[in-house]
Amino acid sequence: LAVPAAYVQMPSSGDSTVGYLDIRNNGTADQLVSVRTSVGGTVQLRAPVRPGASPIVFHTVPDIPVAANAMTQLVPDSYHLLITGAGPLRDGKDITLTLTFARSGPITILALVTNPESGGSSYFLN
Known part of the structure; x- marks a missing residue:
């Protein structure tokens, strides 16, 4: 499994933010079962x-299916991550996400923090 694109948006208000990413799976089907951040929270x-x-x-769902030999996109109108109670997020900085998959185990990636209100990405593709 590889994650060629990942980002989280700064919270516009309140205590939650969202995360979007692309998961490229060149193997058998899997499931994303949990995610941890380097800035804490749930x-x-x-x-x-x-x-x-x-x-x-x-x-909230217990897992996100990752199809075999395909790209799974976590995007605004579909599957995505909801992060609550995280530490400070700064536009343009990276945070670490540890994605845990049912079959493949954990993968640690960098996610860019963006602020859509100041012209940051609302979604991007590599």
């Missing part, structure tokens, strides 16, 4: 209750 795996429905309502 990370929930989120998914839409009814994909394609409007308005989009999200709920």
